[in-house]
Amino acid sequence: MVYHLAAHRSVFRSVESPLATDTANTHGTLTVLVAARDAGVRRVVSSSSSSVYGGSDVRPTPETAPTLPKSPYAVSKLAAEHHCRVFSELFDLETVSLRYFNVYGPRQDPNGRYAAVIPLFINALLNDTAPEIHGDGRQSRDFTYVTDAVAANMRAATAPAEAAQGQAYNVAGGDPWDLLRLLGHLAELTGRTPTPVFAPARAGDVMHTWADTTSAAALLGHRPAVSMADGLAAALEGYRTEVEGSGVAVI
Numbered sequence: 001m002v003y004h005l006a007a008h009r010s011v012f013r014s015v016e017s018p019l020a021t022d023t024a025n026t027h028g029t030l031t032v033l034v035a036a037r038d039a040g041v042r043r044v045v046s047s048s049s050s051s052v053y054g055g056s057d058v059r060p061t062p063e064t065a066p067t068l069p070k071s072p073y074a075v076s077k078l079a080a081e082h083h084c085r086v087f088s089e090l091f092d093l094e095t096v097s098l099r100y101f102n103v104y105g106p107r108q109d110p111n112g113r114y115a116a117v118i119p120l121f122i123n124a125l126l127n128d129t130a131p132e133i134h135g136d137g138r139q140s141r142d143f144t145y146v147t148d149a150v151a152a153n154m155r156a157a158t159a160p161a162e163a164a165q166g167q168a169y170n171v172a173g174g175d176p177w178d179l180l181r182l183l184g185h186l187a188e189l190t191g192r193t194p195t196p197v198f199a200p201a202r203a204g205d206v207m208h209t210w211a212d213t214t215s216a217a218a219l220l221g222h223r224p225a226v227s228m229a230d231g232l233a234a235a236l237e238g239y240r241t242e243v244e245g246s247g248v249a250v251i
Contacts, residue, residue, distance in 0.1 A: 001157055004032045004046040007077075010114035011051060011204040014073035025076035026083070033087045033095070043094040043164055044084065045156045050101040050142070050170070052078040055206025060142075062212040063099070063168055071204030085166030094164035096156040096220075098149075101172035101211050104231065105146030106238020118143070118232070121183055122239050125190045135201035137180040140208045142172040145231035148224045155222040163219040172211030173224045173231070185229070189236050 008014070008024035029046060036044050051074035056065045069075045084095035102116070110119035124131035152171040156164070177185075187194050216222045226234075 002032065002036050002041050002044045003153055003157075004029065004044055006032075007047065009073070011071040011073045012202050013114045014071050014076070015203050018072035021072050022076050022079075025073070026079040029080035030083050033083055033093070037087065037091050037093050041093065043096070043157065044087075045153055046080060046084050046095060046097045048081050048097040048099045048168060049074065049077040050099050050172070050209050050211065051206070052081065052099060053206075053209070055208060059208060059210040060174070060212035061170070061210060063170060063215055070206060073204070081168050088164075088166035094161055095166050096159070096164045097168040098152055098156060098171045099168055099211075100149055101142040101144050101170065101209055103144045103146055103149045105235050107242065108146075108235070110239075117141075117179060118182070118186075118235060119239070121186050122190075122236055125186055125192045125194060126239065128192065130197045131183060131194050132199055133179055133183070133196045134199050134205065135179075136198070137183070137196070138178050138207075139201075139205070140176040140178040140210070142174065142176040142210045143228060143231070144172050144224070145226035145228075145234070148173065148226055151225065152216065152220065152222045155216075155220040159220045167219070169216040169220060169222075170211040170213050171216060171222070172209075172213055173226070173228055174211060174213055175228050176208065176210040177228055182232075185232060186236065189233060 008021045014021035052067045054068035054070040058065045081097045087093050088095040104118040108119040110123035121131050
């Protein structure tokens with residue numbers, strides 16, 4: 001069994017560095033598949049992304065929706081899925097691709113230009129700095145708590161063989177929140193009153209994501225267990241614990 005979670009991440013980063021993204025994500029996945037085949041591995045569970053849909057007009061979005069990537073990152077993830085499917089068809093290797101929708105949780109790095117929105121918001125609130133929002137803040141995301149992502153991997157590893165013949169499955173919380181609601185909820189949890197700074201929307205970003213997780217439930221036996229409110233509270237507590245343990249005032 002191989003869990004393939006390595007990637008050159010971030011839509012914005014891929015716009016800046018498309019060749020590096022493709023090399024790591026497309027060629028990298030092909031390298032994993034060849035090594036797995038040659039080693040006699042039974043199944044590869046590969047990490048894909050909701051970005052392959054390109055902001056589908058069908059919401060909640062099933063796996064059968066058209067895939068129209070809008071960034072080099074999304075293209076690389078879709079290409080990796082096709083490699084997984086082809087290897088499942090040509091060789092004695094089962095493959096499952098999991099399309100994660102914005103995974104978050106404790107210990108997610110808030111530093112750097114490519115940090116995800118939840119750790120960025122938490123970092124700004126805990127340090128009384130202005131959170132930055134790209135666009136108008138009305139863009140929504142179907143966030144996925146990290147333990148649900150792990151559970152989906154474990155389910156994909158033990159699902160029947162017929163569910164692992166080059167298939168792709170959505171992995172999400174099933175409860176999309178827009179960024180303004182997200183910031184407001186985190187502000188209540190921290191007792192802060194933020195004044196966000198609005199910046200231009202980033203190239204390659206989509207407005208809305210919302211997953212249909214029916215297939216994952218039916219064929220993998222995976223259902224999300226952590227609500228958005230509970231996940232945000234746990235993520236915030238994890239950051240606070242890390243700050244207190246480090247002896248510094250920032251994360």
